[in-house]
Amino acid sequence: MCVRSRMYRWLTAALVVGSLLAAGLASAQQIPADEPAFTAFVAARIQAVVRNPQVVIKGPLTLSVGSLQANLDRVYAFCKANASGCAREIETYVGGVVATTANVKDPPTKAALRIVVRSTDYMRQASREFESAATIPTRPLADGLVIVPVLDSPRSVRIFNDKHRAALGLTSDQVFDIAIANLRKSLKPLMSAAKPAVPGQFGTLKGDYYATSRLALIDSWAPLAQAQGGVLIVAAPTPDLVLYSGEDSSAALDALRTFVRNVMARTPKPLSGALLRWTPKGWQSVR
Structure with missing residues (x-):
């Protein structure tokens, strides 16, 4: 859209x-x-x-x-x-x-593993809001953003921690590998959810709890970048919204930054104001 x-x-x-x-x-x-x-x-x-x-x-x-x-x-x-x-x-x-x-006492399962994208600031705050003796594993994604494993259930989504990892007998790498694989299986292909943004417009992915989790599936963005002439700039102002553009002129970047600031100012749970450029190896910050 x-x-x-x-x-x-x-x-x-x-x-x-x-x-x-x-x-x-x-x-x-x-x-x-x-x-x-x-x-x-x-x-x-x-x-x-x-x-x-x-x-x-x-x-x-x-x-x-x-x-x-x-x-x-x-x-x-x-x-x-x-x-x-x-x-x-x-x-x-x-x-x-x-x-x-x-569901705090529900046993963890491998099938329930997914990943979400959160800011490093949010994770510091979350560790204080809901203290736990167990460590929450994270991996860097880009410019103040990290991916975090979670346990998905019909009732809620719980942050995954090292106690869960030990209960499943997994290494940290295995946790992320399984969580990312499960996420990939649960989402429909990106190009069926995201249409190429035409000049003067932004594309959006929104409404899905795992909308920003797609950012961790780096390779899945290649077709969209190709359809936009090789240019793909994204922003994730809230946890359930990704904005993207096929333009990287100064005017286009300024417009996207302004849009992102407006969205973040109107939500109680902002995610990130960073603009990111897609590359086959990962997301790069746009300054």
């Missing part, structure tokens, strides 16, 4: 997945502004939904939910800067906690 580069007032509502808990949204006026009260408010929202395990306040912006530790730093910072979106972001966060606790 293509959209004209001048369409900067893009309706980002189509990019944000609605929370399953939307019916329980609290009004922004009810959400406390100070850290201790905010922490207690979110703890009560989580406890009302999970029932078990018990939610305990460990300190300002820090909770324990059973064996998990949940930090509220990112949600609190978002709420301070975006009062109108605060209630929905809290419910999205609560939904994530619910999904995590629901």
Whole structure:
């Protein structure tokens, strides 16, 4: 699908997945502004939904939910800067906690392995939000982006860690090899999902949880690059959106950067503002 580069007032509502808990949204006026009260408010929202395990306040912006530790730093910072979106972001966060606790004890399987693309900053924050004694393996992809193995299930997607790896008896390399192979099998061919972008337009891949995961399948982008005369510039402003262009003039790159900034400014979960050029050996940063 293509959209004209001048369409900067893009309706980002189509990019944000609605929370399953939307019916329980609290009004922004009810959400406390100070850290201790905010922490207690979110703890009560989580406890009302999970029932078990018990939610305990460990300190300002820090909770324990059973064996998990949940930090509220990112949600609190978002709420301070975006009062109108605060209630929905809290419910999205609560939904994530619910999904995590629901299958935290499910045994890992090789068939469930997939990979996602996340920023290095996000992974640092995630390790604080949901602390674990186990290490989360990552591999660099390009310019502040890494690929991360996950366990996909009908209920949720869980970050894969070294405890899961040990339970499966796999090496780190085997984990990534299996996860990438599973991802490749689960996705339809790129050229059936992405049409070549014509001059003056951007192409988009969106709406799929694994849309940006395609960036890890370097070879799969070759036909699109070839169809665009050998030029393929991409950006991943959110985890479920890839923008791409067949132009690399200064004007085209500036337009894409502006579009990316606008998208990122309107989502609570931005991914990356980097522009990347496809090569057969991998993605290169565009400065």
